[in-house]
Amino acid sequence: MAALLLAGCSVTVKDPGYTPPAPLPPLEQLKQAALTDAAPFAAAGDVLAFVTADRNIVCALTSARGPHLDLPYEPNNFSDPGNRKLDTVPVAHCELAVYPEPKEADITDTCSGTGLGYLGGSALLTQGKTTYGECRSGVSAMEAAYGPRGSVRGGTGSQGKGPQEPDPQGNKDIAELRVLADGVNLERNGLRCSAYEGGVACGNISGGVAFFISRDHYELVPPEGKNTVAAPSKAPKSP
Structure with missing residues (x-):
């Protein structure tokens, strides 16, 4: 940028030769933010x-x-007595309201052998693995709330159903959740997430594994620097 002094006033004009720096790769963002x-x-x-x-x-x-x-925003069976014998591991999970389709190479489930119903719009990170998409019938909670036909209008609570009594387990509707500011990291049990460049990166820095998701593309960073899968989107979709 260049500043011109005119009659005691400064005027800022764009420098035609200025090229903004490229966004950081997901793991670098998570390391530096x-x-x-x-x-x-x-x-x-x-x-x-x-x-x-x-x-x-x-x-x-x-x-x-x-x-x-x-x-906290999806019905689940995590606390069922029968599941308490299973190992508990830290994960990062995200859902999108508008999202790209998964690449064929990233479809990791046959959906009970049908080969149908594997949809984009979700990403999962464990200590050493990332996935994009899941077997799903219908829409996710985020898509139901904020997708093209979503029910939330201005954060009315309980996916558009008006103010509700507090959940006894402390769960929150999506409309009640706090916004993570761009450019900062949130961390729990060795996993980090950062909002930047119109999307979210989540990763395990020590394991060298991460994902980045946004409304028009996603990227999976496998562990140990294996080939990164970057998927530009076809048209963003919401089934």
């Missing part, structure tokens, strides 16, 4: 959850028992 205080993002138990400023992404730094995730 400052950590923010986790307390305001407490959702239920020791789970941390947030939404992005544009209300397109909701994420939770949480735990899993087998395939059962402890999510």
Whole structure:
């Protein structure tokens, strides 16, 4: 940028030769961004959850028992007595309201052998693995709330159903979750998430594994510097 002094006033004009720096890769963003205080993002138990400023992404730094995730914004079986014998591991999970389709190479489930129903709009990070998409019938909670036909209008609570009584387990509707500001990190049990460049990166720095998701593309960073899978989107979609 250049400043011109005219009659005691400064006028800023764009420098035609200026090229903005490229955005940081997901792992670099997670390494370099400052950590923010986790307390305001407490959702239920020791789970941390947030939404992005544009209300397109909701994420939770949480735990899993087998395939059962402890999510404050989705019904789940994490606490069922039969699942308590399973190992509890830290994970990061995100959902999108508007999202790209998964690449064929990233489809990791046959959906009970049907080969149908594997949809984009969700990402999962464990200590050593990332996935994009899942077998799902219908829409996710985030898509139901903020997708093209979503029911939330101006954050009315309980996915558009008006103010509700507090959940006894401390769970929160997506509309009640705090916004994670761009450019900062939230961390729980060695996993970090950062909102930047119109999306969210989550990763395990020590394991060298991460993902980045946004409304028009996603990127999976496998562990140990294996080939990164970057998927530009076809048209963003919401089934």
